[in-house]
Amino acid sequence: xxxxxxxxxxxxxxxxxxxxxxxxxxxxxxxxxxxxxxxxxxxxxxxxxxxxxxxxxxxxxxxxxxxxxxxxxxxxxxxxxxxxxxxxxxxxxxxxxxxxxxxxxxxxxxxxxxxxxxxxxxxxxxxxxxxxxxxxxxxxxxxxxxxxxxxxxxxxxxxxxxxxxxxxxxxxxxxxxxxxxxxxxxxxxxxxxxxxxxxxxxxxxxxxxxxxxxxxxx
Numbered sequence: 001x002x003x004x005x006x007x008x009x010x011x012x013x014x015x016x017x018x019x020x021x022x023x024x025x026x027x028x029x030x031x032x033x034x035x036x037x038x039x040x041x042x043x044x045x046x047x048x049x050x051x052x053x054x055x056x057x058x059x060x061x062x063x064x065x066x067x068x069x070x071x072x073x074x075x076x077x078x079x080x081x082x083x084x085x086x087x088x089x090x091x092x093x094x095x096x097x098x099x100x101x102x103x104x105x106x107x108x109x110x111x112x113x114x115x116x117x118x119x120x121x122x123x124x125x126x127x128x129x130x131x132x133x134x135x136x137x138x139x140x141x142x143x144x145x146x147x148x149x150x151x152x153x154x155x156x157x158x159x160x161x162x163x164x165x166x167x168x169x170x171x172x173x174x175x176x177x178x179x180x181x182x183x184x185x186x187x188x189x190x191x192x193x194x195x196x197x198x199x200x201x202x203x204x205x206x207x208x209x210x211x212x213x214x215x216x217x218x
Contacts, residue, residue: 003024003074003075003076004021004024004025004026004074004075004076004078005025005026005027005028005067005070005071005074005076005077005078006018006021006025006026006027006028006078006080006112006126007027007028007029007030007067007077007078007079007080007081007091007094008027008028008029008030008080008081009029009030009031009032009081009082009087009090010029010031011029011031013029013117014027014028014029015027016117017080017117017122020118020119020122020123021122021123021126025078026070026074028063028066028067028070029063030060030063030064030067030081030090030094031059031060031063032060032090033057033060033086033089033090033093034056034057034060034063034064034090034093034094034097035054035055035056035057035093035096035097036054036055036057037052037053037054037055037144037148038053038054038055043148044145044148044149046149050145052141052144052145054093056097064094064097067094067098068097068098068101068103071098071103071107072103074107075107075108076107076108076109076110077095077098077104077107077108077109077110078110078111078112078126078129079091079094079095079109079110079111079112079132080112080113080114080125080126083113083114083115084136085136085137085139085140085143086140088111088132088133088136088137088140089136089137089140089141091111091132092132092137095109095132110126110129110130111129111130111131111132111133112125112126112128112129112130113125113130146174150168150169150173150174151167151168151169151173154168154173155167155168196211197211197212198210198211198212199212
């Protein structure tokens with residue numbers, strides 16, 4: 001078994017990257033996300049600092065098992081999922097699962113990022129790893145929490161009132177609410193006549209302008 005285990009998302013990428021890295025590297029695919037929110041109420045708890053409950057995605061369980069088996073015989077784990085927040089979250093979820101299985105003890109863990117599938121880019125990324133980015137992971141979690149708390153609750157209402165299959169959206173719905181609230185404020189606004197009183201003044205040869213801010217203590 002190779003001393004270095006590399007994880008990517010796509011099996012097609014795995015074959016190409018394996019060819020670029022050569023001997024000493026085993027490359028496996030996660031086949032996308034490995035964990036997701038539990039499909040029931042309470043998956044995201046706003047009262048507990050938005051705590052999130054996850055479970056293994058059943059269709060990818062066999063791929064996680066293959067990764068766990070390969071990691072037992074490897075010295076280092078290279079997380080080479082996509083360079084966006086979703087890819088960062090996949091790497092984080094995978095490390096959490098492997099940690100729960102007790103497989104990360106005495107293993108070197110590296111996050112590698114490349115933006116093109118070329119031999120030069122892949123080898124440079126492996127030679128210059130970085131830690132997992134908590135900011136990217138948190139960004140993905142916030143997006144997923146909004147999906148759950150906003151989109152999943154509003155979409156069924158939209159289907160009932162308009163047409164099935166429409167998506168309320170985690171972005172469209174809050175944006176629409178902001179627009180509606182602003183519209184209400186505009187409608188409630190009472191216009192009042194006001195005057196701006198200005199006077200030119202001069203002191204020691206320097207001209208300036210005065211504005212009346214108070215009159216009669218008001």
